[in-house]
Amino acid sequence: xxxxxxxxMLRQEGQRRAAGNTQAFLAxxxxxxxxxxxxxxxxxxxxxxxxxxxxxxxxxxxxxxVRFFYLIESGKVQxxxxxxxxxxxxxxxxxxxxxxxxxGAVTAGxxxxxxxxxxxxxxxxxxxAEHYLTLMATSPEFxxxxxxxxxxxxxxxxxxxxxxxxxxxxEQQTLNSPLAGIGAxxxxxxxxxxxxxxxxxxxxQLGIGSMVVADAAKKPVGIFTRSDLLDRVVLADLPLTAPxxxxxxxxxxxxxxxxxxxxxxxxxxxxxxxxxxxTDHAGCLSGVVSERDLFALQRVGLRQIRxxxxxxxxxxxxxxxxxxxxxxxxxxxxxGIGAEQLTQFISALNDALTRRVIQLNLDRHDFAGIDxxxxxxxxxxxDEQTFSTDQDNGIVYTVPExxxxxxxxxRFLAFALDxxxxxxxxxxxxxxxxxxxxxxxxxLTLDEWRAQFSKWIRTPxxxxxxxxxxxxDFRPLYGKSELSDSMRRHLLSQASATxxxxxxMARNALEVGPPLGKIRDxxxxxxxDHPGKIDLKKYGSRIFVDVARIYALAAxxxxxxxxxxxxxxxxxxxxxGEEINxxxxxxxxxxxxxxxxxxxxxxxxxxxxNLIDPDKLNELDRRIxxxxxxxxxxxxxxxxxxxxxxx
Amino acid sequence: MFGIKKFLFGDGLNENxxxxxxxxxxxxxxxxxxxxESSHFLTRYVVVDIAxxxxxxxxxxxxxxxxxxxxxxxxxxxxxxxxxxxxxxxxIQARQLAxxxxxxxxxxxxxxxxxxxxxFLQNLLKKRLGIAFAARWVDLAWLLPAMxxxxxxxxxxxxxxxxxxxxxxxxxxxxxxxxxxxxxRLLQMLMVRAHAKGVDGVEALIGESKASSHLRRxx
Numbered sequence: 071x072x073x074x075x076x077x078x079m080l081r082q083e084g085q086r087r088a089a090g091n092t093q094a095f096l097a098x099x100x101x102x103x104x105x106x107x108x109x110x111x112x113x114x115x116x117x118x119x120x121x122x123x124x125x126x127x128x129x130x131x132x133x134x135x136v137r138f139f140y141l142i143e144s145g146k147v148q149x150x151x152x153x154x155x156x157x158x159x160x161x162x163x164x165x166x167x168x169x170x171x172x173x174g175a176v177t178a179g180x181x182x183x184x185x186x187x188x189x190x191x192x193x194x195x196x197x198x199a200e201h202y203l204t205l206m207a208t209s210p211e212f213x214x215x216x217x218x219x220x221x222x223x224x225x226x227x228x229x230x231x232x233x234x235x236x237x238x239x240x241e242q243q244t245l246n247s248p249l250a251g252i253g254a255x256x257x258x259x260x261x262x263x264x265x266x267x268x269x270x271x272x273x274x275q276l277g278i279g280s281m282v283v284a285d286a287a288k289k290p291v292g293i294f295t296r297s298d299l300l301d302r303v304v305l306a307d308l309p310l311t312a313p314x315x316x317x318x319x320x321x322x323x324x325x326x327x328x329x330x331x332x333x334x335x336x337x338x339x340x341x342x343x344x345x346x347x348x349t350d351h352a353g354c355l356s357g358v359v360s361e362r363d364l365f366a367l368q369r370v371g372l373r374q375i376r377x378x379x380x381x382x383x384x385x386x387x388x389x390x391x392x393x394x395x396x397x398x399x400x401x402x403x404x405x406g407i408g409a410e411q412l413t414q415f416i417s418a419l420n421d422a423l424t425r426r427v428i429q430l431n432l433d434r435h436d437f438a439g440i441d442x443x444x445x446x447x448x449x450x451x452x453d454e455q456t457f458s459t460d461q462d463n464g465i466v467y468t469v470p471e472x473x474x475x476x477x478x479x480x481r482f483l484a485f486a487l488d489x490x491x492x493x494x495x496x497x498x499x500x501x502x503x504x505x506x507x508x509x510x511x512x513x514l515t516l517d518e519w520r521a522q523f524s525k526w527i528r529t530p531x532x533x534x535x536x537x538x539x540x541x542x543d544f545r546p547l548y549g550k551s552e553l554s555d556s557m558r559r560h561l562l563s564q565a566s567a568t569x570x571x572x573x574x575m576a577r578n579a580l581e582v583g584p585p586l587g588k589i590r591d592x593x594x595x596x597x598x599d600h601p602g603k604i605d606l607k608k609y610g611s612r613i614f615v616d617v618a619r620i621y622a623l624a625a626x627x628x629x630x631x632x633x634x635x636x637x638x639x640x641x642x643x644x645x646x647g648e649e650i651n652x653x654x655x656x657x658x659x660x661x662x663x664x665x666x667x668x669x670x671x672x673x674x675x676x677x678x679x680n681l682i683d684p685d686k687l688n689e690l691d692r693r694i695x696x697x698x699x700x701x702x703x704x705x706x707x708x709x710x711x712x713x714x715x716x717x
Numbered sequence: 718m719f720g721i722k723k724f725l726f727g728d729g730l731n732e733n734x735x736x737x738x739x740x741x742x743x744x745x746x747x748x749x750x751x752x753x754e755s756s757h758f759l760t761r762y763v764v765v766d767i768a769x770x771x772x773x774x775x776x777x778x779x780x781x782x783x784x785x786x787x788x789x790x791x792x793x794x795x796x797x798x799x800x801x802x803x804x805x806x807x808x809i810q811a812r813q814l815a816x817x818x819x820x821x822x823x824x825x826x827x828x829x830x831x832x833x834x835x836x837f838l839q840n841l842l843k844k845r846l847g848i849a850f851a852a853r854w855v856d857l858a859w860l861l862p863a864m865x866x867x868x869x870x871x872x873x874x875x876x877x878x879x880x881x882x883x884x885x886x887x888x889x890x891x892x893x894x895x896x897x898x899x900x901x902r903l904l905q906m907l908m909v910r911a912h913a914k915g916v917d918g919v920e921a922l923i924g925e926s927k928a929s930s931h932l933r934r935x936x
Contacts (some may be wrong), residue, residue: 081797083799084794191882
């Protein structure tokens, strides 16, 4: 062995021995204390030790892609959110000895979103990213620790977004709030001599509809909007090299940031403008308030509505809350909330309303000592209702030993009748098909429900299949949900074991297809009473709902919500994620169009229909709608294949 | 001719060494100081600690040498060696020492009580390789009180410094390798403090170390 070889041996030995005291440290801290010795050896040999004096930045967004996994050996490190958007629950977090960072960023190989600063003199072990990944791949304990951490991070950020969303919706800003807190702050502006092309490019890049023109001292001198583009540039044949000052509206309307939203609204109404520029004490541009911003102010708070519902003393009071729910969903729709969130949101508030109606009626009907549960069916059962969906409900109960079943049923029917009437008062119209708890047919004991389900599954006649599409989407709303769980288990075990039933369901579901034309984009003459229109429920969302139900029953998925049913059964049946996401996007778009049509185009106070005229949609919406229908056809063909239906 | 060689290389290389060892040691002797030493961050420091069978360099012998690099603010166990000298074979020891020299190069060396560590190293290197080992030494024992006089203005036992800085002294005796990692941490902290005090670069640090030793010994 020559000197070189000896040196490499000495290095190996040195590395092994030097790793010793790192291992001693690791052995005292989770998750390392549970990791295999070889994994610890790897960590200890490869990790560098770095010293960070108090006040020094260890890693931050500016450091670029994170190259190390850091473990604090001594001292204290502070994590601070870098951007304005809070992704996690904390904005400042203190990390101590034995804690690691930034796990998400080093795993993803991206820059850290937090700034990590040593608040005391600190020593950190820093494991280079490549060895970190090796460790993730070879140590199950380390992998579990990191993935759980990342999952909790995602979970935190999701919850945070929801909280922000709810908070935003419930922030009861009034028209008295100062403009300093409304609309966009520090908006982009350009100088008056900026060529139009540059200004337009900036607008397009930033996705903004208007551009403020300000002088070098940031004093606003004009505003240029998209409508100016048409009148003053395109139609006026103004070259794109011309300065923006030639096309802008000069001397724009400005208000001081201490002026109120009301002032801005008044200005918009009197001057017929859509934007008001906000200036600070020195007259410099500090914000822009648009019509849309002001509109958002008038929303009804989520929290207030919930509190009002939960403490409503009477059906009369609930009526007012129901009106608020409608107003709030309307505002949210106008603000561009997605269909999935909106329907879930409406469902949640409608659930609260229904529960309160039930509670109020329970004051007069006592069922102490009896197990029972109020069930929701149909779209309500699927958490997909729009505001004024008909009532679809029922009751399941068990008869305590020694009790008279018939007498008990009469008591439930009386209670249900009162409740159904009150729900109608609150804004859930009585069901025309009489699918209501007050109908003796749908106020059944647990055994009766099970028998009913079995009968429909065993003899899939047209009526049974129609009922299946309504009743199999049940969900417990009030009372003992174990009864409903028991019904679900029964249903799933029976349905998945009866292929003939599923096949019949599939055949039924395939009877109606999406209205895609062979020559024209859409077929619009399917409804003889409404020529030129498409029923988005019948030929759109229902296709997805029906397919989802069949797959859920076949795959044993407990959810009733269509999106969840599709997601969960896709997992079980190994359908690719992107494939199912495209389907869900299609469904969501159709639902959104339905909601927009119902709320924004219908008469106020009355639910609109589901009939839309595709010619009235803009080009983009038309294309998305077409693609959405294609997705409907795609899942239908999959169903056709899976269940060998030839029609 | 022989005289110049003797002047340059001390007593001169042991003529009986195998060729690979001889050439490695010659190369080390001829090696220049690493060029990038304009700041502590850029300087490759090598922390050295020893194990011996007694405390007297004249009568006791080394049983092990550990060295760890501190470079660009970072200590990495990967950049470490350990020379196990418990093997009696002189030929093996000579090759190990040549390899050790290759590893440390002409980097400034850092130790706690340089006089003690360097005496042991000089004796052994002289005996096995025939060279007079001279290196640029940074003595933490004297530098720490100079840089952190708010903690102590005179030398203290190593563990007292570690405790004062909140570092874990561990239980029982530390091996030279483990001890080096503690010394390396002290060096990391010391470099930050030295920068703050305007003591930039290795020569200034060695100067401080010598001045401190002189001042504190004589006053």
